[in-house]
Amino acid sequence: MSLYGVMLVVRQEFRVRLRTGRWRWLLGSWVAVLLLFTALLDLSLTGATGPRGVPLFGGLMLFVLALVLIISPALTAQSVNGDRERGTLATLQVTRLTATEIAVGKLLAGWGVGLVALALALPFVGWSIVEGGMTVLRTFVVLLVVALLIGVVCAISLGLSALLARSITSALLSYLAVFALTVGTAVTFGLSAGVIGGDRATAKVWWMLAPNPFVVLADATPKLPPAFDIQGHEIPQPGDPLGELGRSVRQLRDPDYYDEYADEPQHHPNPGPVWPYGLTFDLLVGAGAVWLTARQLRTPAARLPRGIRVA
Amino acid sequence: MRIAVRRYAVSIVRGGWAVTDTEYGVVARGVTRGFGPVQALRGLDLTVPYGQVTALVGPNGAGKTTLLLILATLLRPDFGEVRVAGLDPVHDPSGVRSRMGWMPDVFGVYEQLTVREYLAFFAAAYRLDGAVSNQRISDALLRTHLFEYANRPVHILSRGQKQRLALGRAMLHEPAVLLLDEPASGLDPRSRVELRDLLRALAAAGVAVLVSSHILSELEEIADRVVFVNEGRTVDEQDIHQLAANHMSQWRVRAADPDALRAALEQRGVTAGASSGAGTELPAMAEDAAAELLAGLVADGVRVVAFGPVGSHLETAYLAMTQERR
Numbered sequence A: 001m002s003l004y005g006v007m008l009v010v011r012q013e014f015r016v017r018l019r020t021g022r023w024r025w026l027l028g029s030w031v032a033v034l035l036l037f038t039a040l041l042d043l044s045l046t047g048a049t050g051p052r053g054v055p056l057f058g059g060l061m062l063f064v065l066a067l068v069l070i071i072s073p074a075l076t077a078q079s080v081n082g083d084r085e086r087g088t089l090a091t092l093q094v095t096r097l098t099a100t101e102i103a104v105g106k107l108l109a110g111w112g113v114g115l116v117a118l119a120l121a122l123p124f125v126g127w128s129i130v131e132g133g134m135t136v137l138r139t140f141v142v143l144l145v146v147a148l149l150i151g152v153v154c155a156i157s158l159g160l161s162a163l164l165a166r167s168i169t170s171a172l173l174s175y176l177a178v179f180a181l182t183v184g185t186a187v188t189f190g191l192s193a194g195v196i197g198g199d200r201a202t203a204k205v206w207w208m209l210a211p212n213p214f215v216v217l218a219d220a221t222p223k224l225p226p227a228f229d230i231q232g233h234e235i236p237q238p239g240d241p242l243g244e245l246g247r248s249v250r251q252l253r254d255p256d257y258y259d260e261y262a263d264e265p266q267h268h269p270n271p272g273p274v275w276p277y278g279l280t281f282d283l284l285v286g287a288g289a290v291w292l293t294a295r296q297l298r299t300p301a302a303r304l305p306r307g308i309r310v311a
Numbered sequence B: 001m002r003i004a005v006r007r008y009a010v011s012i013v014r015g016g017w018a019v020t021d022t023e024y025g026v027v028a029r030g031v032t033r034g035f036g037p038v039q040a041l042r043g044l045d046l047t048v049p050y051g052q053v054t055a056l057v058g059p060n061g062a063g064k065t066t067l068l069l070i071l072a073t074l075l076r077p078d079f080g081e082v083r084v085a086g087l088d089p090v091h092d093p094s095g096v097r098s099r100m101g102w103m104p105d106v107f108g109v110y111e112q113l114t115v116r117e118y119l120a121f122f123a124a125a126y127r128l129d130g131a132v133s134n135q136r137i138s139d140a141l142l143r144t145h146l147f148e149y150a151n152r153p154v155h156i157l158s159r160g161q162k163q164r165l166a167l168g169r170a171m172l173h174e175p176a177v178l179l180l181d182e183p184a185s186g187l188d189p190r191s192r193v194e195l196r197d198l199l200r201a202l203a204a205a206g207v208a209v210l211v212s213s214h215i216l217s218e219l220e221e222i223a224d225r226v227v228f229v230n231e232g233r234t235v236d237e238q239d240i241h242q243l244a245a246n247h248m249s250q251w252r253v254r255a256a257d258p259d260a261l262r263a264a265l266e267q268r269g270v271t272a273g274a275s276s277g278a279g280t281e282l283p284a285m286a287e288d289a290a291a292e293l294l295a296g297l298v299a300d301g302v303r304v305v306a307f308g309p310v311g312s313h314l315e316t317a318y319l320a321m322t323q324e325r326r
């Protein structure tokens, strides 16, 4: 795999996409939606105690994550089989571009568009920073995790597009995959905990929630340092959607800690974080999907997906 | 010719590449390929010498496209030996790709790009560097008569123009072996003549050209050799001129005075067939016998206006070959 080959594929994908879609329209409405959301959220926070930046940022990023999870499958779910349907894949494969270069290039092109969407949310992130209470670390980590999750969803969709003959099927299954990752993990967790029963049921099945993108994001969000006023009194923290979601996940992992020992942590070890498991799992799935894509693109092909002619 | 194929095949097995490497752009022996229950190739033999145009002829579903895909490093053969430009497409696909150009029978183009951008992308994908790339793109535009369309978007091109663009693309990296799957379909008569001249010029420059086509009358003018395939097997591999010399084909003669012609034919014991404006049908004869008859008629004082085979030799040979199918 060479950088030259990867970048050639990325540039080509970008160029072909830019000239097909109504990008200005789409990006324009994306910014408008974010603007409306941030403005309304900000308005609804008037009267809240403490700096409003924390709840504003948290709410905004959960909203952005939800939206990019909906957008991302569309970015790569037809990358491979769409090219095959249009008859442009085989001519690409007989050039000196390798299968890995094509796979990685297509991933980066889709991911890149997702990152552009994320970048367009930056002005609103700036808005929440201006409102106060945010730290640089928290801003950076949250944006990084969202960026990685976009890549994971793009990779899964790309893998499906390489695996399945028809682009409609792979698009549908990509959305199903996102649904499984979000709603599916929550439902599985809830049902399993219910079946096991008892106070400590969630401690046995917390890992089922781990791959959930919202759980990963919330739990990976760094804690805010306690804030003090000039007299040294602790300022009450405002609502913190990310932090609270993260805390409740850790509570599911170790119900005892929060029930009994939270005030005297010396008697009980801190419950460990959940996000490293979830993020690692998600990244591994994404990497596996890219590997699978490259394998499917490798020629000479011994087997073809059912119902496919090479040319 | 069949014997010759076997001999080279033996040299592959022994790894004796010194001769075949320089002489043949493509050597295939005993190639098989199945798609699930469908056996597309059942042991196909083929040689494509450098400096010649070899035609691949056979009925629909005979396995021509499948064979070309295997030669183009896209499909893996189940069994058999294949060499393209002296390399094994299964073990060294990238080596083959830099020496081989392929034009598929059905294909898409990046509709959003201009003609020049389209070619430039593939030049980059073949890793041609700046100056060389510009030169080759201009060359391709000139050879395919698309220069005036260079800055137009690909989607406005007609089908035949897209076909020519694909041909230009296949030649960008100056491959030593050129594989063309039905390149003439959709081309207007002038473009076909130009395609013929282009392929002849490439062959004269030493390229090994393999063309599949159903337009037999034209192949006869383009090709030096013909390989007949049917149901995934090589049926015959022949020199075009030999084919014409050996093959018994129908002939037709036209004279200024039809009655004198009939009388002369009768006298010579030739049973004449139906007569029409085009002339009088004659029974099947080899080329030698036909030449003899013509000389005789002229000697008899018949004023012969036209004397020639009905259809092309290739066509008759093809029809004879496929007759067994029914």
Ligand SMILES: Nc1ncnc2c1ncn2[C@@H]1O[C@H](COP(=O)(O)OP(=O)(O)OP(=O)(O)O)[C@@H](O)[C@H]1O
Pocket (backbone or CB within 6 Å): A304, A308, A309, A310, B035, B038, B039, B040, B058, B059, B060, B061, B062, B063, B064, B065, B066, B067, B105
């Ligand atoms: N991917 C595939 N899956 C299943 N069957 C296939 C596939 N590709 C080819 N075949 C079958 O293999 C046989 C040979 O097909 P191929 O396309 O090589 O024929 P062809 O000689 O090129 O025909 P044509 O003159 O119509 O282009 C056909 O019976 C075809 O149905």
Ligand SMILES: [Mg+2]
Pocket (backbone or CB within 6 Å): B064, B065, B066, B105, B181
């Ligand atoms: Mg075909």
